[in-house]
Amino acid sequence: MTTDTNFTNTELGTDITTEDVRDGFELLDDWEERYGYIMDLGKKLPAFPDDERREENYVHGCQSQVWLIHWKDPESGRLYLLIDSDAMIVRGLAAIIMIALNGRTPEDLLAVDIEGLFEELDLMRHISPTRGNGLRAMVEQIRATAQQYT
Amino acid sequence: MNLEQVRADFPILEQEVNGKPLVYLDNAASAQKPQAVMDAMTQYFRETHSNVHRGAHSLGDRATALFEGARETVRSQINATSANEIIWTRGTTEGINLVANGFYRSLKQGDEILVSRMEHHANIVPWQMLAEATGATLKVIEVTADGDLDQQSFRDQLSERTKVFAITAVSNVLGTINPTQEMVATAKAVGAYTLVDGAQAIPHLGADVQALDCDFYVFSGHKLFGPTGIGVLYGREDLLNEWPVYQTGGEMIHRVSFEGTSFQKAPYRFEAGTPAIAEAIGLATAMRYLDDLGHDNLREAEAALGRRVDEWVADFPGLTRYGQAQNKVPVLSFWLEGLHPSDLGTLLDQQGIAIRTGHHCCMPLMEHFGIAGTARASFAFYNTVEEVDTFFQGLQRIQRLFTGK
Numbered sequence: 152m153t154t155d156t157n158f159t160n161t162e163l164g165t166d167i168t169t170e171d172v173r174d175g176f177e178l179l180d181d182w183e184e185r186y187g188y189i190m191d192l193g194k195k196l197p198a199f200p201d202d203e204r205r206e207e208n209y210v211h212g213c214q215s216q217v218w219l220i221h222w223k224d225p226e227s228g229r230l231y232l233l234i235d236s237d238a239m240i241v242r243g244l245a246a247i248i249m250i251a252l253n254g255r256t257p258e259d260l261l262a263v264d265i266e267g268l269f270e271e272l273d274l275m276r277h278i279s280p281t282r283g284n285g286l287r288a289m290v291e292q293i294r295a296t297a298q299q300y301t
Numbered sequence: 302m303n304l305e306q307v308r309a310d311f312p313i314l315e316q317e318v319n320g321k322p323l324v325y326l327d328n329a330a331s332a333q334k335p336q337a338v339m340d341a342m343t344q345y346f347r348e349t350h351s352n353v354h355r356g357a358h359s360l361g362d363r364a365t366a367l368f369e370g371a372r373e374t375v376r377s378q379i380n381a382t383s384a385n386e387i388i389w390t391r392g393t394t395e396g397i398n399l400v401a402n403g404f405y406r407s408l409k410q411g412d413e414i415l416v417s418r419m420e421h422h423a424n425i426v427p428w429q430m431l432a433e434a435t436g437a438t439l440k441v442i443e444v445t446a447d448g449d450l451d452q453q454s455f456r457d458q459l460s461e462r463t464k465v466f467a468i469t470a471v472s473n474v475l476g477t478i479n480p481t482q483e484m485v486a487t488a489k490a491v492g493a494y495t496l497v498d499g500a501q502a503i504p505h506l507g508a509d510v511q512a513l514d515c516d517f518y519v520f521s522g523h524k525l526f527g528p529t530g531i532g533v534l535y536g537r538e539d540l541l542n543e544w545p546v547y548q549t550g551g552e553m554i555h556r557v558s559f560e561g562t563s564f565q566k567a568p569y570r571f572e573a574g575t576p577a578i579a580e581a582i583g584l585a586t587a588m589r590y591l592d593d594l595g596h597d598n599l600r601e602a603e604a605a606l607g608r609r610v611d612e613w614v615a616d617f618p619g620l621t622r623y624g625q626a627q628n629k630v631p632v633l634s635f636w637l638e639g640l641h642p643s644d645l646g647t648l649l650d651q652q653g654i655a656i657r658t659g660h661h662c663c664m665p666l667m668e669h670f671g672i673a674g675t676a677r678a679s680f681a682f683y684n685t686v687e688e689v690d691t692f693f694q695g696l697q698r699i700q701r702l703f704t705g706k
């Protein structure tokens with residue numbers, strides 16, 4: 152059973168903020184370091200419950216498998232996400248998305264400029280519609296979910 | 302063949318990607334175009350373009366002559382008997398759909414369609430739809446652990462019930478060269494119609510449809526160093542003339558009235574609407590270009606690449622190769638321990654190396670190997686042995702940095 156704490160037990164989007172990610176990227180010189188850093192962020196993704204790896208939680212992308220579930224805290228009204236992927240870079244990018252979006256009210260979430268952030272970090276190609284890695288679909292799905300609650 | 306000169310014919314290869322010289326190893330997805338193809342198309346647009354088969358003017362006559370000349374080039378390059386056997390399509394996918402469409406009225410319950418597990422989705426789904434609609438059964442030839450077609454499985458499943466036998470000549474994932482000619486002969490002996498998917502074969506092996514003796518042969522221009530949006534369906538002329546029409550409209554009719562319409566003979570009965578004229582000319586130019594280089598020279602250059610790949614693979618810890626067939630074209634499908642193919646693709650791209658990752662439109666084959674996808678490096682004659690080395694050195698670097706090996 153997936154419980155509330157599955158969702159809230161993470162530093163992504165709470166302790167770790169997009170400011171931290173920006174600062175982190177500033178220190179990196181070359182692609183090796185950049186992708187090493189991205190993959191390390193991926194290791195911070197909270198555990199994804201095995202029994203949630205189901206078809207209905209599957210985000211269809213071409214190259215890697217991505218799962219996404221959410222929970223809305225009835226008290227605070229905030230949305231919490233859990234994301235999983237079998238690819239390390241996708242996990243890292245998902246962590247950046249979580250850092251930007253996790254634990255926000257639907258209105259706040261919808262106001263976040265994810266594309267702007269990815270542009271700034273020079274990662275835009277990873278969430279552009281031309282890359283079939285499911286990240287684009289994931290961002291859209293998160294927004295659609297938030298939209299439902301507004 | 303002077304490889305340096307040949308490479309100079311492909312201007313796209315002379316560029317940097319992510320600050321590194323481009324190493325293009327995604328040729329099985331789509332091959333690059335020689336300057337001659339671009340020139341032929343540009344010249345056509347600058348000097349000749351007009352609609353074909355209908356003009357009462359000189360430009361139209363010249364465009365038609367070029368267009369029909371292109372058809373004749375294809376005929377001679379694949380050794381068809383008549384140019385009427387060459388139908389322009391959008392590509393392999395459309396060719397297969399055109400043929401499958403012709404069976405909708407004739408196939409019935411109890412009939413069988415035989416394909417293999419290593420088919421591209423383009424040679425599975427149209428048959429699956431056909432089977433669903435007609436009540437026929439889709440049968441599957443299994444693949445061995447090495448990535449060959451299981452000939453026992455083929456013989457077991459072939460019978461008088463087999464009405465269609467549709468098979469790829471070369472696997473886009475494994476590189477396996479199938480014994481297509483023998484299998485076609487065996488299938489014809491039980492009375493099946495035979496279709497050969499030549500999308501991956503023709504860029505490496507060429508095609509001789511009379512030797513193959515199949516009913517239908519399909520391929521795509523863009524994998525054969527020609528343009529996108531054009532491909533060829535070869536069919537035996539007598540068969541084509543009685544084959545049900547596919548798309549209908551202008552160009553393909555003989556006479557139209559509201560009482561009824563009669564259709565042209567092949568090839569025009571299958572070419573409804575204005576065709577891809579410049580693309581047809583471009584494809585013919587590509588085939589002539591390859592012919593000029595000499596098919597034996599191309600094979601030799603590719604074999605050298607294949608040998609270098611084999612040497613690296615033989616001594617590369619953590620690399621699992623899918624497809625160990627004796628007879629194969631230079632394609633390497635693999636998995637590197639500890640790294641998802643999609644990660645590999647991204648990290649190689651950072652080094653200017655272009656490969657493809659994923660299921661390669663062959664999900665049933667992935668299932669056979671119990672994997673979700675592979676990384677695939679596919680080579681063309683314009684690739685160099687140095688590029689093979691760069692690719693494997695790139696893999697080593699990734700392995701060292703990101704898997705701690």
Ligand SMILES: Cc1ncc(COP(=O)(O)O)c(C=O)c1O
Pocket residue numbers: 329330391392393394395421423424469471472473498500501521662
């Ligand atoms: C064996 C095979 N068949 C069919 C196709 C489909 O070709 P196209 O997309 O050009 O129609 C491909 C392309 O990847 C292929 O490799």
